Amino acid sequence: xxxxxxxxxxxxxxxxxxxxxxxxxxxxxxxxxxxxxxxxxxxxxxxxxxxxxxxxxxxxxxxxxxxxxxxxxxxxxxxxxxxxxxxxxxxxxxxxxxxxxxxxxxxxxxxxxxxxxxxxxxxxxxxxxxxxxxxxxxxxxxxxxxxxxxxxxxxxxxxxxxxxxxxxxxxxxxxxxxxxxxxxxxxxxxxxxxxxxxxxxxxxxxxxxxxxxxxxxxxxxxxxxxxxxxxxxxxxxxxxxxxxxxxxxxxxxxxxxxxxxxxxxxxxxxxxxxxxxxxxxxxxxxxxxxxxxxxxxxxxxxxxxxxxxxxxxxxxxxxxxxxxxxxxxx
Ligand SMILES: [Mn+2]
Numbered sequence: 385x386x387x388x389x390x391x392x393x394x395x396x397x398x399x400x401x402x403x404x405x406x407x408x409x410x411x412x413x414x415x416x417x418x419x420x421x422x423x424x425x426x427x428x429x430x431x432x433x434x435x436x437x438x439x440x441x442x443x444x445x446x447x448x449x450x451x452x453x454x455x456x457x458x459x460x461x462x463x464x465x466x467x468x469x470x471x472x473x474x475x476x477x478x479x480x481x482x483x484x485x486x487x488x489x490x491x492x493x494x495x496x497x498x499x500x501x502x503x504x505x506x507x508x509x510x511x512x513x514x515x516x517x518x519x520x521x522x523x524x525x526x527x528x529x530x531x532x533x534x535x536x537x538x539x540x541x542x543x544x545x546x547x548x549x550x551x552x553x554x555x556x557x558x559x560x561x562x563x564x565x566x567x568x569x570x571x572x573x574x575x576x577x578x579x580x581x582x583x584x585x586x587x588x589x590x591x592x593x594x595x596x597x598x599x600x601x602x603x604x605x606x607x608x609x610x611x612x613x614x615x616x617x618x619x620x621x622x623x624x625x626x627x628x629x630x631x632x633x634x635x636x637x638x639x640x641x642x643x644x645x646x647x648x649x650x651x652x653x654x655x656x657x658x659x660x661x662x663x664x665x666x667x668x669x670x671x672x673x674x675x676x677x678x679x680x681x682x683x684x685x686x687x688x689x690x691x692x693x694x695x696x697x698x699x700x701x702x703x704x705x706x707x708x709x710x711x712x713x714x
Contacts, residue, residue: 385510385512388522388525394493398491398509399428404436404467405433405435405465406435406436406438406485407425407437407468408437408438408470408471408482408485409473410472412632413439413444415587415635416552417473418447419548420471420472422447422451423520425454426541426542429538430538431530434455436457436465437456438463438485439456439458440482449583450541450548453541459481461481466489466491467493468490469493470486471523472496472497472498474494474501474512475500475502475504476503478502492505493510496512497518497519499514502682516565517553518552520548520549521550524569532576540578543576543578544583547583550569550570550573556584556588592629594627595633595634597627598619602618602619602637603617603637603640606641609704610704610708613648614647614651615644615649615651618654618696619631619654637652638652638664642666648668648670648711649666650667651700656691659693661691661692662691670707670711672685672687675707676689677690679691
């Protein structure tokens with residue numbers, strides 16, 4: 385593993401030596417990995433380098449306010465890059481089909497803040513430190529001096545993206561990873577010229593009436609299981625159709641129930657295709673990452689997700705029995 389000074393040096397060496405640059409994060413890109421990718425793309429553009437942010441199919445509309453000049457490419461097996469930057473992920477298991485890009489990359493950089501696990505992506509140019517609340521903050525720490533000298537428009541674009549990584553991974557300074565460093569970084573990033581209140585609104589509140597109705601219908605499915613210790617809720621395809629929305633246009637619904645009293649964990653099941661569920665789990669003290677990994681998913685100890693096939697009843701029963709084990713071993 386390199387330190388951040390070495391990463392920065394190698395990074396700028398590699399950019400000038402590479403004919404093509406790709407940037408990406410894990411499957412189901414979130415406001416940390418994806419916004420950090422956009423920030424890095426802007427920094428590269430300001431220095432005269434073209435790059436592409438590689439994404440999967442899926443609705444990225446909730447990032448529209450950050451994507452003005454973004455150059456995105458949807459993954460296909462025909463693309464490859466001389467230089468590839470992977471952020472917010474350290475395992476092939478979290479890349480889906482895009483794992484192939486890593487194998488084909490000439491020069492590979494990896495920046496992350498997850499505990500390494502699963503089929504690890506090996507590269508000399510890696511930096512993984514879970515003490516950072518977001519991968520965006522690793523980017524800021526690495527390239528601070530490059531960011532500070534950007535012209536105003538580029539500086540604000542980078543700032544907007546980096547601040548969004550904090551909004552996302554701390555849930556607007558609510559999650560347990562909110563610490564003095566997060567506030568110091570947030571202050572420094574705000575000084576780049578951004579408007580935190582506008583970013584908050586654009587990221588968390590900018591929803592259509594159909595999306596809010598969908599949230600409401602999902603909240604109406606709340607049930608308590610395992611002696612009231614686990615809260616379960618779900619969204620199904622019918623709700624999406626009825627409200628004319630894409631489920632992935634909505635920030636995780638779990639954030640609406642994170643403060644619920646007297647529970648130890650949350651399970652949110654989102655039907656993405658007939659008989660296919662995206663499972664999101666949250667807990668303050670249970671290791672939900674253990675459960676997610678069992679199904680090929682991942683994340684953090686207190687917030688993880690995975691994809692599970694089956695009917696609603698069946699998926700719910702499986703996940704609850706895994707969580708029951710966690711409750712007993714706790
Ligand atoms: Mn992250």
